Amino acid sequence: MNDEQLQVVMGLIMNAGNAKAEAVAALTAxxxxxxxxxxxxxxxxxxxxxxxxxxxxxxxxxxxSGDHTTVTLLMVHSQDHLMNAISYLGLTQELIDLYHRLDSK
Structure with a gap:
């Protein structure tokens, strides 16, 4: 993995992590x-x-486009972070909706 690919993968991990962290804060609120x-x-x-x-x-x-990237453990890890963030945000929104519904009763 070259430096450019590493930077891309780390960006994926960072943004997915930020998404999950914001969702955790949303659920707390x-x-x-x-x-x-x-x-x-x-x-x-x-x-x-x-x-x-x-x-x-x-x-x-x-x-x-034919620009093949070597699949590394770090690449797999970044995809795992993204999929977990997607799942967590979906579930978090459902829980927020439930809290809101309970609060309005």
């Missing part, structure tokens, strides 16, 4: 009844997730 903050944090989480997804799309586009 919802548990405390602060749904405005929860929504703001989920917006930030989704923005970071889009950045991570854009990095992944760049990798896929390069691969499809």
């Amino acid at each position: 919802a548990k405390e009844g602060n749904f405005i903050l929860a929504e703001e944090k989920m917006i930030a989480a989704n923005e970071a997730l889009v950045e991570a997804h854009n990095v992944q799309t760049g990798l896929l586009t390069a691969e499809a």
Whole structure:
């Protein structure tokens, strides 16, 4: 893996990690009844997730164009971070909706 590929993979890990961290903060806010903050944090989480997804799309586009990347443990790790973030954000939004529903009763 060359330096450019390493930078791309680390960007994927960083953005996916940021997305999950914002979602954790959103869930904490919802548990405390602060749904405005929860929504703001989920917006930030989704923005970071889009950045991570854009990095992944760049990798896929390069691969499809014939620019093959060596699959390393770090590359696999970055994809794992992204998939976990996607799953976590989806579940977090469901939980926030549930907290909001319970709070309104």
